Structures are given as structure tokens and as C-alpha cells.
Amino acid sequence: MTTSATRQPDPLDLLDLEDFLTDDERAVRDAVRRLCDDLVEPHVAEWYEHGRVPQVRELTVALGDMGLLGMHLEGYGCAGLSAVAYGLACLELEATDSGLRSLVSVQGSLAMYAIWRWGREETKQQWLPRMASGQAIGCFGLTEPDHGSDPGSMRTRARRHGSDWILDGRKMWITNGSVADVAVVWAVTDEGVRGFAVPTDSPGFSAPEIKHKGSLRASVTSELVLDGVRIPDEFAFPDVRGLKGPLSCLNEARYGITWGAMGAARSCLQVALDYTRQREQFGRPLAAFQLTQHKLVEMNVEYAKGVLLAWHLGRRKDSGVLTPAQVSLGKLNNVREALDICRTARTLLGANGVSLEYPVIRHAANLESVLTYEGTVEMHTLVLGQLMTGIPAFR
Template identity: 65%
Template structure:
């Protein structure tokens, strides 16, 4: 007997009808890139703790996804929704791949594009959009993640120069970056600085022994009497609002990206359950399996509808940063729950890299934490709904 074809999860929710043709073509191009260039190798890269980031950056630049939501300077000027759906497809491949693109475009490039001088933009953005130069974003410190206002990295004036001292931690792309956007405390408030690789006193040792985001470059940034010229500062950013606005851009990509990982887990699991036979019946024919799949499909679809709404608000220019917290909290929390449930359906097969589920599950442990922990986003939402801050 020929089984009827299952309903694709997101088509069942009518998601494709909410996306215009141009955006759908771009999303398909990113999906094809991931299928061709990433999926055949990602399990090996993950197992080896390696990502050919420089090589991939050049290809992603040719694809047009680096800083794709920015205007000018070689950037595509795509819609927020298009960028979100690109992140969906990239993270369906691996969270490390989406992190490479997010840090490049939404953190490093956005900081220069939004707060830099015209000279800084012309110097860095076209090369970064092409993948010829890689950037990183230094905000988090060993003792200050959720509370960046406590940062200890300092920049002091010495004549016309700036001298930076401090340490940043958990920095994606750090050891391969050509330029680091580093945030430091000054007598006039928190400022952003462009620190080129090779600057004396600046080192970026790679962090190893990770059990999550293994196919991603994660580094420490060490600044020991790093001397920079006066024009290294980003002139339009003063205070925490500068780096926090960059984080909001990156969180937007995660709203979609985490759902891409969940979608890959669920589609893999449905395919497995349809082919795996237990007591002469497909695993997918058992009520317990269908109850789990139905619940996961429902949460994935709801999450995607919320993400699309957030994308529409961003394109309309009416998106509030607290709404991004809604999306980040929901997408990552549901994605990691889906990944864990999928692992259980796959049984012993679910702990191997022959299937993507355990890899996505481990990666999402990091996504749950970075760009604001779930608790931070809960408190942002709680403050919005009650009018009371519970942060202090």
C-alpha cells in the first residue's frame, strides 16, 4: 500500500502564502546553498570542531546574505522578512552557520553602518559584504554577560590616541576576524572602537572543548595597552544604547533561525518515523508518536506565524525591541523542546551524528543563552506588561 504524502509542516499552516514571490526565491536560493554546500559536511565539521569560515564567507558573500538587510556599500538592501527567512534556512543547516552570518551582518556590519563615519563604512562594509573581510563584536566579558553595563574594558585618551585594556569572552568569529567592534568604558560613557587584526597588544585566542556550536569559531579577545588612532571610534554611538541596538538586530535573526533548526529536526523525525517499523507497523502509525508530532508541529507553526508578524512590523518600521524579545524567547524555547522530543522519537539513532537532531539540540543550548538569556527576555516582557522593572 502506498502511503499518502504527509503535509509539509509549514505549508499546513499556510506560511508560504504569507511570503511574496521575490522573498520566496531568495529563501530557496539560501536553502539550495545549504543543501549543496553545508549538509554533506556539517556532521564532520561538528565532530571535528571546525568550520571553514573564511571559505564559506566568500560563498555567502557571493550569495548576497552578508549584511543583506543593510542599504548601500555593496549590501543587498533586502527586506527584514527576507533576512529572517535566510536565517531560517541557514540555521536549518547549523546554528554555527547562522551565527557566522548574524555576527557578520547584524552585529559587526550593522554597528559600522549605523554608527560609523563615511570613511569607516567605505573601508570595511563592501569587503565585509563580499565576505573578503570578517568582523566580530566584542561586548560580553567573562563576568558581564546579561549585565553589559558592568563592563571592565576601558579606553583612555593618550594625546590624540585611544588606549584600550580589557577582555571579551564568547566572541563568534573572533580569532578569524579582520576587524573587531569592541565596546569599552570611557570617561564620556561606553563607546565602540574598530580594532583591526594585528594591532599590537590585541590577541584573539580560540575557545576549544565546546560541546555546543562546535562548527563555529568562538574566541576570547584580549586587549593589552592596545593603541588606536582617534578615528578608530564609532562617533555616533555613546552609551549602552549603541551595542544594545546591534544586539536587537541579531536577536531578530534568531527569531527565525531557531525555528529553522526546529523545522529540520521535525522534518527529519517525521521521515524517520514513517520508515522505521516497530512490531510490523511504522513508528508514525502509533498514537503516542502522532501526539508528539502534532504538538511539535503546532508549536513550530505558531512560532513561525509570530516570526512573520515580527518581520512585517520590522519592515513597516514599527517594531519595538520588546516584541523581538517575545520572538526570541518563544522561538528558542520551543525549538529546544522540539529538538529534545525529536531525539526521543529517534531513540538510539537520535544520539548519533547520522541525524541532525542531537547536533541541533546541543547548538540550541547556546542559542538559548546568547543575545539575552530566556530569563532576561522574560523580564523584558514582564516589565512591558506590568510597568515594573524586576532587573534590580
């Protein structure tokens, strides 16, 4: 076993967190890194610039072939790996681009998890093996045009009609929406909020793609429109009512973001370190100046703390004791600090920091979306405030 005492010091692992990982976890991390380097890194800046991901289905199949889709779920063709292994995969995916991690996160932690946790057995058998292999793509419809942080006020409705359900409404900012084969849709019913697995080829279902984004441009984002969509009762999730269902799924996705944000931070930190070592001003490398070293150290300290926090939450999740408030703490802290790291890296690259020849401005712009999706800073702050004071301040 390689330890900090026998290997060369890593300037991006000041705490030697590598020593805490198992051989299997390292193998997962390294395999994901190779996949990203081979299939995505050579193209992602161009995808971002042009705002499209060509051959997204082929990419999804490649991710499925590696076992990355629903990798933390058991059965139905899923890999059943540890929460830490899943987190490390998210870190490496987002070190390439937040849009890539979003594709995997929405597929596995939102759409697949919802079906795996709440769907009927027939629904699981119908969708999960194909989704795990990447042959089918899923999306998750909760956010609406007028209701983001307040999902309890959603307007999408589902009503019984004989043995079927009729769904009407709109969902907004849906990752994978226009390429999805199945949409997990949450709607208000006479029985409370319920979830449905809606095949996207159902009459009345459409998913126009959202254009003109300044963030997550290497990702498919859509609106979902449900205009009298009729589905059989067996597509409804039978045993969950209210917001417990969608919030349980969001908790899974937020955990992955806690790791993923640190991938974007690491990418920017590495670029800034390399750049300042090579770039000369006033006859010296930028890295030789005290103010430059101060920025690099501050970035690295926050990165190290963020990875340590993510690792701690992962071990708690694997032990079955992770709480939603702890996930809120991780998401709140790590995305906020990752964004600050990216912005600081931008200053160290000067004008080159806004060029897509480097990943820094792309990561920073992406994290502006990650900062507010899966729960805004304000909402996660109030979750923790309620835990501390016992007083809910959401209204």
C-alpha cells in the same frame, strides 16, 4: 501564483504560510537552501564532530557572493533586502546548523550593523564593502568573562592618549573572533560606554580560540584580549554613548534568531516525520502509533506558531514599527519552543537520536547556546515583565 488551493499539502506548513511570501522572498529562501545543501550539509556533521570549520574564509566569501552578509542593510555593497527575506535566510541557514547562522548573524547584524549605524563614513567605506563580499570578517566584542547579562559593568577600558585611544580588557565567547579582520569593541570611557572598530592586526590585540565546546562546534568562538591596543580617534564611533549602541545591534541579531531557531526546529521535525514513517516496531511504522502522532502534532503546532510569530515580527520590522520588547518575545518563545521540538524529535529517533548521522542531537546541543546568548530566558522575561507591569526587576 501558487496557492494552497493549487499545490500539494505540505505537512510542515499546516497554516499555508507559503501563501504570505512574495516571489522575491521565496527566491531568497530557495537560493539559500541550495547553497546550504551544496556547500555545508555534506560536511557540517564532520565539522561539528571535530570542532572546527576548515576553509571558513572560503565559506564566508561564498556567503558574500550570494549577498547574505549584511543583506538587510542599504548601500556599501549590501543587498538592501527586506527583513522578512533576511529572516527566511536565517531560517534556512540554521536548518543546516546554528553555527552557520551565527557566522552570518554576527557578521551582518552585529559587526556590520554597528559600523553601518554608528561608524564614521571613512570607517564604513573602509570595512563594509569588503565585509559584504566576505573578503573581510568581523566580530562583536561586548560580553566579558565576568559580565554577560550585565554589560553596564564591563571592565574593558578605553582612554585617550593624545589623538589616539588606548584599549585594555578582555571579551569572551566571541563568534568569528580568531578569524576576524575587524572587531567591534565596546569599552568604558570617561564619556560613558563607546564603540570602536579595531583592526585585529593592531599590536596588543589577540584572539585565542575557545576549545572543548559541547555546543556550536561548527563555529569559531574566541576570547578577545586587548593589551594596550592603540587606535586613532577616527576608529571610535562618534555619535553614540552608553548601552544604546550595543543594545541596538543585539536587537538586530535577536530578530534573526527568532527566525533561525525555527530552522533548527524544522530540520528536526522533518527528520522525525521521515524516520517514524519508515521505522517499524511491532509490525507497524512508528508513525502509526497514537503517542507518536501526538508528539509529531505537538511539535508541528509549535513550529507553525513560531514561524507565524517570526513572519509577523518581520512585517512589523519592514514597516518600521517593531519594538525591542517584541523582539524579546520572539527570541524567548521561538528558541525555547525550538529546543523542546528538538528534544522531542530525539525521543522519536530513540538511540539514533544521539547519533551524528542525524542532525537532531547537534541541533539540540546548539540551541542550548542559542537559548542563552543574545539575552538569556531570564533577561527577556524581565524585559516583558517590565513592559507589562511598568516595574523594572533587573536589580
